[in-house]
Amino acid sequence: MKKYFQITFVLGVFGILVFLRELKGNDMPVVSIQNANNQNPTPASNTAGATSSSSFSQSTSTAGSYKNGNYVGSVQDAFYGNIQVQVSISNGRITAVTFLQYPNDNRTSQYVNSQADPILAQEAIQAQSSQVNIVSGASASSQAFQASLADALSQAK
């Protein structure tokens, strides 16, 4: 189970990185993955034309064929902390994505634990004192959500 969540997380974050890269914007934490270390690059031994100074993003701009090597992305703000990944390319394909940094606090990955069967308790609901500061409920929010969803679905027809 733990492994499953780990795999899900890795795939998830990689999905975001791919997603962010596709956005190609300049004014937000878009991942711009660059060659890790121009001074001491991982050699691209078998691929003709691969050079140590090529950036990952340049090589991927010609779709499909990546240049061999290990590439470290820049550190990116992921809302609650930083994410940095390393991508390994072999024979023109992504063979590994390693997380060099990801937030240790307040991240989904940290929330999910391996507890197989969470302990749950039951009770019949019962009216309580109404001496409260605030009320949490789903009543009003659904108004906007439902209108929005209906609109989206009508457009989708």
Added chain:
Amino acid sequence: MKKQATIMGMPVTVEVVGSGVTAEDIQEVFAYLHYIDKKFSTYKKDSEISQINRGEINNADYSSEMKKVLALCEETKKATDGYFDVNIKGIIDPSGIVKGYAIWQAAQILKKKGYQNFYVEIAGDIQAFGKNEDREDWKVGIQNPFNPKEIVKVLKLSSKGIATSGNYQRGKHILNPKTNLPADEIACISVIGPNVYEADRFATAAFAMGEKGIEFIGRLKGFAGYMIKNNQIAVMTSGFEEYAL
């Protein structure tokens, strides 16, 4: 000081405890929420999200906030095994994440101004910090899904977020993305989390999961959940009781 407004078609309440609080500071929070509404409202034709859905804006030209929210949506989809999905039949609707995100960002505005005791609430989803006027943790009631005038649980919260997801009152509004059918096995689920953004997105996903949504919450560290089934039985996670009064 407590102020209310209607923004994004929803009631918004901000209460700040303390002598130095100014109405201008609270107005700044409302102004931020209006800005978010202008960008993300799927039923405002000139909003950025509407323009995106009509194909009028290229990916490269999305605003930074839009990119951030869409990235958070994608991350949430993965984290919830696909149960949170903003992409319905090719139309992007990030509403399920925008509310929690907006409340959290609004709370940060007040934090940065030095306020320590306050809450921001939009339509039943809440971020609470510090203490209430009685110098106690904020008392938050969970609404009875079968009788909105009634409270079925009273919680004490500080530095926490709570969100409730449900179908009641206004009809069915959350779909199970895997079946495209309304998620109606349960009446509602309230989720307490480290902040309202996390609570909101996981409440939305947990609701879409139906009865097993409470188990999903039970497996999340730092979260507690209270699910009310249509037979008026509540199921809660082991950590929930510590918040109950």
